Amino acid sequence: MRMKLGNPLAAALCLALSTNAMAAAAQAKPPLREVAVIDDGLFAVAMADEIRNKCDGVSARLITAYTFLSRLKSKARELGYSDDEIDDHVTSKPEKARMRARGEAYLKANGVTLGDKSGYCRLGKQEIAKGSQIGALLKAR
Numbered sequence: 001m002r003m004k005l006g007n008p009l010a011a012a013l014c015l016a017l018s019t020n021a022m023a024a025a026a027q028a029k030p031p032l033r034e035v036a037v038i039d040d041g042l043f044a045v046a047m048a049d050e051i052r053n054k055c056d057g058v059s060a061r062l063i064t065a066y067t068f069l070s071r072l073k074s075k076a077r078e079l080g081y082s083d084d085e086i087d088d089h090v091t092s093k094p095e096k097a098r099m100r101a102r103g104e105a106y107l108k109a110n111g112v113t114l115g116d117k118s119g120y121c122r123l124g125k126q127e128i129a130k131g132s133q134i135g136a137l138l139k140a141r
Contacts, residue, residue: 029080032089033098038079041072041133042090046099047106048137051127054120058128058138065137 032038045065052060076086089095104114110126112119127135 032076032081032086033095035076035079038072038076041068043099043102043106044133044137045069047103047134048127050103050107051120051124051134052138054115054117055124056117057121057141058124059141061137061139068133068137 045068048060048065052058073083073086077083107114107119107123110123112123124135124138125140128138128140129135
């Protein structure tokens with residue numbers, strides 16, 4: 001059956017299809033890396049983990065970190081991301097590489113020479129003292 005453009009059924013079908021397409025486009029989510037609250041939160045966790053692994057003078061607030069990660073995941077879910085989308089994001093090799101590059105840039109910008117334990121310790125203690133999100137995930141020993 002061929003529908004003519006002037007056919008009311010064809011017009012209604014076209015309208016319904018275009019409305020569905022517009023609704024789907026409106027619901028399209030940006031990649032999680034573009035959601036600042038999620039990306040910045042994951043960055044804080046990654047930096048705190050890097051600092052605590054490189055500096056014997058600070059350790060992790062593990063319960064605080066797990067609670068923070070749980071809140072990030074809940075926030076992502078509220079924004080419409082599925083558990084699979086969230087897990088794919090945090091386990092993605094390209095995302096891990098991007099986060100590593102961001103972290104290295106942050107360390108260098110804060111005067112840390114990569115691999116120099118004293119720089120990591122100094123930065124960790126600064127983050128704790130200023131009460132940043134990174135610092136909230138750490139404690140001085």
